[in-house]
Amino acid sequence: MAIVRVSRAGVCNTDLELLKGYMRFRGVLGHEFSGTVEDGPPEWRGRRVVGEINFACGRCPTCQQGLRRHCPTRRVMGILDADGAFAERVAVPVANLHTVPDTVDDDAAVFAEPLAAAFEILEQVHVQPATQCVVLGDGKLGLLAAQVLFQAGADVLAVGKHADNLRILGARGVATVLATEWKQAPADLVVEATGTAGAFAAAIAATRPRGTLVLKSTVADATQLNLAPVVINEISVVGSRCGSFAPALRALQSGAVDVHSLIAAREPLRNAADALRLASRPGVLKVLLDPQQ
């Protein structure tokens, strides 16, 4: 274990779902952070780091297959049986640490975790230059996913409800449209990143026959669903969660993905309750907490 002094922590929609009862988590929230190692192995002390959030056993068959993020006995920082980073210090297994490149500042480094989750799409689905992608949702994860798919060379259309948020993508060359003005044409790949359980039917309708729908929203609620369109149109529905940090850190270092424009606010930790309220407002992007301020 390393003890990391937290420089910044990010509020994720999952935190808001956890507050509603998702995973029945009790403990310190927060699974997106950047910080400096204060205690741990000598070679790590003083390093600026980010950390993967799934604490795996490393020994079971799942871990041995390289699926540590799916270790059946894992603890998950700020989500399952492990305290998170909305704190001055957080404990992280050394195996989960990644050094932050010098040119990536503390604000940007917080995005390693959600950006890794966006890159996870490329790990699960073969996205080709000819792949027509529609990203549903212009929240934090939607904006990261749209940029990652665009950088991978795909034909991306981001559909959202907030012109200000879509403008961030427009500035990077990504095509965008307001949901109210969208002339829906079924796409090869649809990424559902609206964060709402009710969006499934619309997402299925936006996916072409034999196409792929990536589900990025973790929501606590069950909902009424008809799977017949999935079968009739032979759609692949791919659940997608955490990803590898390496491509995310490379993209942060190169500037291939704009994350600074996604920062809505930076609050001291003592204002965490207000910060969470702010983060839960529709259209508000990344709220950062600074525990050292």
Added chain:
Amino acid sequence: MAIVRVSRAGVCNTDLELLKGYMRFRGVLGHEFSGTVEDGPPEWRGRRVVGEINFACGRCPTCQQGLRRHCPTRRVMGILDADGAFAERVAVPVANLHTVPDTVDDDAAVFAEPLAAAFEILEQVHVQPATQCVVLGDGKLGLLAAQVLFQAGADVLAVGKHADNLRILGARGVATVLATEWKQAPADLVVEATGTAGAFAAAIAATRPRGTLVLKSTVADATQLNLAPVVINEISVVGSRCGSFAPALRALQSGAVDVHSLIAAREPLRNAADALRLASRPGVLKVLLDPQQ
């Protein structure tokens, strides 16, 4: 169009769903048949045939991409805007016809359609010899899917409720277990072929993290579902419908798949109502109709 004199027609679970209101179909049921071409192009007359059920336009972008079974303006025999094969004669586009090999009898040839649907799994998912497969459901489609996966070299376990049905697989060397005695261990690939909407949660639970769940049941009802396990375990849920007839006819010719053991009854068409009632009883396998008897 060719006019086919129907020798045999098969009752499928989809027919029973259609009777309950699925697709709001009005017309002659029946999409599994074997027969002889009575009228049509000279080169087809007198040939023993089976027919693919999706009547495509052949000209739209979807058809041009080779996805004729997903043509957006398709009619579907006995399911959507086209009369089916529970009749003395049925009209089928010539493009949909396949010649039945001499060594495949009329009873077996009826299985070309559902067997093609089982082979569709191999078209959609890369099934490898090391792939651990669980087939849920020992109805008609479950027994065909289990045999197809087994013949492809995979490690197959069929889970069912009817010892008599599972014995058909056992005789071919496929491992089977009664659902009540099954010690569930998450599998790489799960095929949901129980024909019930409520089986989704159990099927997800039977799929390993990053594994694939193939949905084969078309059911009319919406149901209460929680997609969080799909996201958390990053499962791919693959809807699967109709398949190519070519591999099915090859398997019928070689005898690689046993279909004769699946025949529960052979009834004249005038007894169709009784035959449908029989087919709807749990555990009853393929009921054939003979319109010429």
